[in-house]
Amino acid sequence: MSDLHVERPVVRSFKQKYVKEAAAHVRAGGHAVVWENDTRALLVFQKPSKENPDDFGAWAVYDMGKSRWRVHDRGTWKGLATTLVPRSCLWIVKRRSERDSVHPGPTRVLDLDCTSCAACCRDNEVFLERPDIERFEEAGRRDLMRPPFARRQDGRILLTLLPNKRCRHLRRDNRCGIYEIRPHACSEFPKGSECCLFAREDAFGISDGAAPQVEAS
Ligand code: SF4
Ligand code: SF4
Known part of the structure; x- marks a missing residue:
């Protein structure tokens, strides 16, 4: 059932x-x-909203490992945002348009049920930010910042995964074992964004459209 x-x-x-x-x-x-x-290739999208942390345009850019775009004040793209697609990500944008070739219209409504999915809680990289550390400390859970729950990487604290790639906090019922104090990266993960669609495809082969033909490169 979708929620x-x-x-x-x-x-x-x-x-x-x-x-x-x-x-x-x-x-x-x-x-x-x-x-x-x-x-x-250029990716063109509506100017991201600073007030919306789930902005799909911004996340479509983050999903390519970029964080910058240009908002145009004249010409064909006036009022819109563009970013050059990195060469290493051309296959990603090809796959996105291939996936969506079966959908008429400029937008579509997607039904999601996070508790039956939890794809973004697998094979991920969740780094702790300062507010996460403070929240863990306030909750008396400093242990969450040490092995086996976390390890150091590049000077930052990274949540560890089980050998089957599930987050150590992901329970058998697919709920988060530390939901009330979960890291910001988890609570802010944008449902329905390209990052979410990629996680579902990567974990379960679920494509929100045509099955992928374009090979990753
Ligand atoms: S991948 Fe998307 S649908 Fe699945 S749990 Fe995460 S946010 Fe929800
Ligand atoms: S901490 Fe919770 S929400 Fe974050 S990845 Fe692990 S199980 Fe998922």
């Missing part, structure tokens, strides 16, 4: 000569991948 309905952007690929159509798709709520040539 959450999320309206997410549908991703479409456009050739450079169809930039106006790409801009219209984005203004209607979608994401556009505009191909200048086979090895250079």
Whole structure:
């Protein structure tokens, strides 16, 4: 049973000569991948909202390991945001538009049930931030910052996984064992974003659209 309905952007690929159509798709709520040539593509999305930590445009960029975009004040992209897709991520945007080729319209409503999924609690990297450490300390759970629950990596504290890649705090019923004090990275994980869709596909092979044909590279 799903417990959450999320309206997410549908991703479409456009050739450079169809930039106006790409801009219209984005203004209607979608994401556009505009191909200048086979090895250079722009991701176009609505200007991310600073007030919305779940902003799908921003997370579509974070999912490529980037954190910057340009908001245009003139031209075809006026009012929209663009970022150059890193070469290493071209397969990712190809796969997104391939997945969404079966969805009509610029957006779609996705039903999610996090307790039957928990894909983002597997094979992840959850680093603790200062407020997480303070919250653990206030709760009398300094043990959560030490082995076997956590280890040091690059000077930061990282939650550890079980050998089967599940987070050590993920219970058998798929609920978080430290839910009330869970790290910020967990409570802020954006449901229905590209990061969520990737986690579901990676953990369970669930594609929210056409089955992937594009190979990871
Ligand atoms: S991957 Fe998405 S649907 Fe699954 S538990 Fe995480 S946020 Fe919920
Ligand atoms: S701490 Fe809880 S919410 Fe975070 S990854 Fe582990 S089980 Fe999931």
